[in-house]
Amino acid sequence: MRFIFKTDYTQDIKLAKHGGHVFWYSVLAAFLLAAPWLLTEYSLAQLNLVLIYAVAGLGLMLLAGFTGQFSLGHAAFLGVGAYTQAYLTGVGLPFFLSLGVSGFLSALIGIVVGLPALRLKGIYLGMATLSFGFIIEEVFARWESVTGGNAGKSVAAIKLLGYDLGSGAGFYFVCLLVTVVCTLGILNLLRAPTGRAFVAIRDSEISAQSMGIHLAYYKTLSFSISAALAGMAGALYAHNLRFISPDQFNLMQSIDLLLMIVIGGLGSIHGVFLGAIFLIILPQGISAVKEFLPEFIGQAPGLKSVIYGAMLIAFVLFEPMGLYGRWLKVRTYLQMFPFYRKGMFKRQKSFQKSDRLK
Amino acid sequence: MQFLQLLISGVAQGCIYGLIALGFVLIYKATETVSFAQGELMMLGAFGGLVGMTMLGFPYWVAVPSAIVAMAVFGILLERVVIRPILGQPAFSIVMLTIGIGYVARGLITMIPGIGTDTNALSVPYKDEILKFGGNEMGIGALVLNVEHLVIIGATGILCALLFTLFRYSKLGIAMQAASQNQLAAYYMGIPVQRLNGLAWGLAAAVAAIAGILLAPITFVHANMGFIGLKAFPAAVVGGFGSLPGAIVGGLVIGLVESFAGFYLPDGFKDTAAYVVVLVMLMVKPNGLFGEKLRKKV
Numbered sequence: 239m240r241f242i243f244k245t246d247y248t249q250d251i252k253l254a255k256h257g258g259h260v261f262w263y264s265v266l267a268a269f270l271l272a273a274p275w276l277l278t279e280y281s282l283a284q285l286n287l288v289l290i291y292a293v294a295g296l297g298l299m300l301l302a303g304f305t306g307q308f309s310l311g312h313a314a315f316l317g318v319g320a321y322t323q324a325y326l327t328g329v330g331l332p333f334f335l336s337l338g339v340s341g342f343l344s345a346l347i348g349i350v351v352g353l354p355a356l357r358l359k360g361i362y363l364g365m366a367t368l369s370f371g372f373i374i375e376e377v378f379a380r381w382e383s384v385t386g387g388n389a390g391k392s393v394a395a396i397k398l399l400g401y402d403l404g405s406g407a408g409f410y411f412v413c414l415l416v417t418v419v420c421t422l423g424i425l426n427l428l429r430a431p432t433g434r435a436f437v438a439i440r441d442s443e444i445s446a447q448s449m450g451i452h453l454a455y456y457k458t459l460s461f462s463i464s465a466a467l468a469g470m471a472g473a474l475y476a477h478n479l480r481f482i483s484p485d486q487f488n489l490m491q492s493i494d495l496l497l498m499i500v501i502g503g504l505g506s507i508h509g510v511f512l513g514a515i516f517l518i519i520l521p522q523g524i525s526a527v528k529e530f531l532p533e534f535i536g537q538a539p540g541l542k543s544v545i546y547g548a549m550l551i552a553f554v555l556f557e558p559m560g561l562y563g564r565w566l567k568v569r570t571y572l573q574m575f576p577f578y579r580k581g582m583f584k585r586q587k588s589f590q591k592s593d594r595l596k
Numbered sequence: 597m598q599f600l601q602l603l604i605s606g607v608a609q610g611c612i613y614g615l616i617a618l619g620f621v622l623i624y625k626a627t628e629t630v631s632f633a634q635g636e637l638m639m640l641g642a643f644g645g646l647v648g649m650t651m652l653g654f655p656y657w658v659a660v661p662s663a664i665v666a667m668a669v670f671g672i673l674l675e676r677v678v679i680r681p682i683l684g685q686p687a688f689s690i691v692m693l694t695i696g697i698g699y700v701a702r703g704l705i706t707m708i709p710g711i712g713t714d715t716n717a718l719s720v721p722y723k724d725e726i727l728k729f730g731g732n733e734m735g736i737g738a739l740v741l742n743v744e745h746l747v748i749i750g751a752t753g754i755l756c757a758l759l760f761t762l763f764r765y766s767k768l769g770i771a772m773q774a775a776s777q778n779q780l781a782a783y784y785m786g787i788p789v790q791r792l793n794g795l796a797w798g799l800a801a802a803v804a805a806i807a808g809i810l811l812a813p814i815t816f817v818h819a820n821m822g823f824i825g826l827k828a829f830p831a832a833v834v835g836g837f838g839s840l841p842g843a844i845v846g847g848l849v850i851g852l853v854e855s856f857a858g859f860y861l862p863d864g865f866k867d868t869a870a871y872v873v874v875l876v877m878l879m880v881k882p883n884g885l886f887g888e889k890l891r892k893k894v
Contacts (some may be wrong), residue, residue: 373872542702
C-alpha cells in the first residue's frame with residue numbers, strides 16, 4: 239500500500255499525486271512520442287482516431303460527467319467544427335487559426351442553443367440538443383455553397399510553415415498536440431474554482447445555488463466549452479477523413495459519443511481515453527468474430543447495433559462506473575490485498591423524488 | 597380542399613406522434629425516467645402484428661389484440677428485468693439504458709430470417725381504400741380521404757377515451773395517479789408502487805404497439821420505423837412532459853406543423869419543422885402547453 243504524507247495544501251491539487259504517476263505517465267508520453275516509429279501505418283491511423291474521439295469525448299465528459307447535463311446532439315458540434323475547418327482551410331487560412339475559429343464558432347452556437355434549455359432541468363437540454371442535431375444535419379445537407387450538400391466536401395491537407403502535415407507522422411503529432419493541450423486544459427479547469435463549480439452543480443443544483451454559484455452562467459459555460467472541444471475535434475476529424483458529408487454527423491454519431499463516455503466511465507478523464515479506445519476497437523472486434531457466428535446472426539445488418547446496445551445495457555447495469563471504475567476496483571484490490579471488501583465501491587442509492595410536485 | 601386534405605393527414609400523423617408521446621409521458625409520470633426505447637417498442641408491436649398475421653396465420657382481428665397483449669407483457673418484463681435494478685441511479689443511466697434497449701431491439705429484428713431486413717406490408721382490411729367527397733364528375737377538386745388516416749384518428753380518439761376513463765374512474769388509475777404524485781405517500785397508503793411502475797411500462801408498451809399497428813399501413817413495417825419515435829419527443833415537450841392530454845395535443849401540433857410545412861415551405865422544412873417548433877417552444881413557454889409549473893424547493 240502507498241501512503242501519501244501530505245505536508246502542503248498544494249499537494250491536494252497537484253496533477254501527479256506521487257512518484258508512481260510521474261513514472262507511468264512519462265512512460266505513456268514516451269510511447270506516444272515514439273508511436274510513429276513503433277506502430278504500423280494502420281495502427282497509427284487508428285491511434286489518430288482515438289485521439290480525435292478523445293478530444294470530443296473530453297468535451298462531452300465535462301458536460302455530462304462533471305456538470306451533470308447531457309447532450310444528445312454533440313455530433314452537430316463536431317459537424318460545425320468540421321465544416322468550418324473545411325471551408326476556412328479551403329479559403330486558405332492557416333491551420334491553427336482555423337482550428338481556433340472552428341472551436342469558437344461551435345462554442346458560440348452552443349451558447350445560442352443551450353441558453354434557453356439550460357435554464358430548465360435535465361431532460362430539456364437533451365431535447366434541445368437532439369432537435370438542434372437534426373436541424374443542423376439538414377442545414378449541412380442544404381447549404382450547398384458552403385458544405386457541398388449531400389455529395390460531401392473534400393478537405394485540404396494541413397500545411398504548416400510550408401510542411402505538408404496531411405498524413406502519417408505529421409498529422410499524428412498535430413492530433414497528439416491538440417489532445418494533450420485539451421486534456422491538460424480540462425484537468426486544470428477541474429481543479430480551478432470554475433471546475434469545482436461544475437462538480438457542485440452535478441452533485442446538487444440546490445446546494446450549488448445556495449453556495450452562490452450562478453447556475454445558468456456555469457451551465458452555459460460548461461456547455462460552450464464542451465461544444466468548443468467538440469468543434470476542434472470535428473476540425474481534426476475533417477482533416478483525418480479528408481472527406482465529410484452530413485450523414486457523418488447524425489444522431490448515431492452523437493449516441494456513439496455518449497456511449498464512449500458511459501463505457502469509459504462517467505466522471506473521469508481516464509474514462510474518456512478508455513472509452514475512445516473501446517469505441518475504435520469494438521468494430522474491429524466485431525468483424526473479427528463475425529465469421530464464427532451462424533450466418534443469420536453474423537450477416538445480419540443489425541449485428542453491430544445489437545452488440546453496441548448489449549454493451550451499453552451491461553455497463554449501465556453491472557458497471558455504472560465504466561471501464562475506469564473497473565480498473566479502480568482492480569487496482570484497489572491489488573493495493574489492499576488481502577483486505578479488499580466487497581462493498582467498498584457500493585454507490586449510495588439516491589431515490590429520485592419527484593421534482594414536479596414538490 | 598387542399599387545406600382540408602393537409603389538415604386530415606396532419607391530424608392522422610399527429611395522432612401517431614401523440615400515441616408514442618403518450619408512452620413517454622406514462623413512463624415519465626410513473627417512474628420519473630425518460631424512455632428512449634418507445635419508438636422501438638412501437639416497431640416491435642408492428643412486427644408482432646406482422647408475425648401474427650403472416651407466420652401464425654391469424655386473422656387481423658386476432659393478430660392485433662394478441663400483438664398488443666404480447667407487447668404489454670414484454671413491457672412489464674422489461675421493467676422487471678432491466679429497469680427496476682437501476683432505479684435510484686442518476687436519470688442519465690436510465691436514458692443510456694433505454695437507448696441500449698432500442699439498439700438491441702432494432703438489431704435483433706434484423707436477425708429474424710425472412711422478414712427482418714425487408715420492408716413488409718401489413719395486410720389490413722382497410723388497406724388502400726379511399727373515400728371521395730364532392731368535386732365534379734371527373735373527380736377533380738374532390739376531397740380524397742384515405743381510410744387509413746381516418747382509422748388512425750378514430751382509434752386514437754377511442755384510446756384516449758379509454759385511458760381517460762381508466763385514470764379518472766378506476767381504482768387502478770387513481771392508484772397510478774397517487775403513485776405519480778408522491779411515491780412515498782402512496783407506499784404508506786398501501787399502494788403497490790413497484791407493481792404499478794411495471795404496469796405503467798406495460799401500458800406504455802401496449803400504447804406503442806397500437807401506434808405501430810396503426811402506422812403500419814402507411815409506412816410499412818421495417819426495422820427502422822422506430823425512428824419516428826424521435827419526432828414524438830418534440831410532441832411530448834410541446835405538450836409539457838408530464839401531461840397525458842398534453843402528449844396528444846403536442847402530437848397533433850407537431851403533425852399539423854409538419855404537414856403544412858411540407859406543403860407551403862421549401863424542401864427540407866418538413867423534416868425539421870418539428871424540431872424548430874420544440875426549440876421555439878423551449879424559448880417561449882418551456883413547460884409546454886399543459887406542463888405543470890416547475891419549482892424547486894429544498
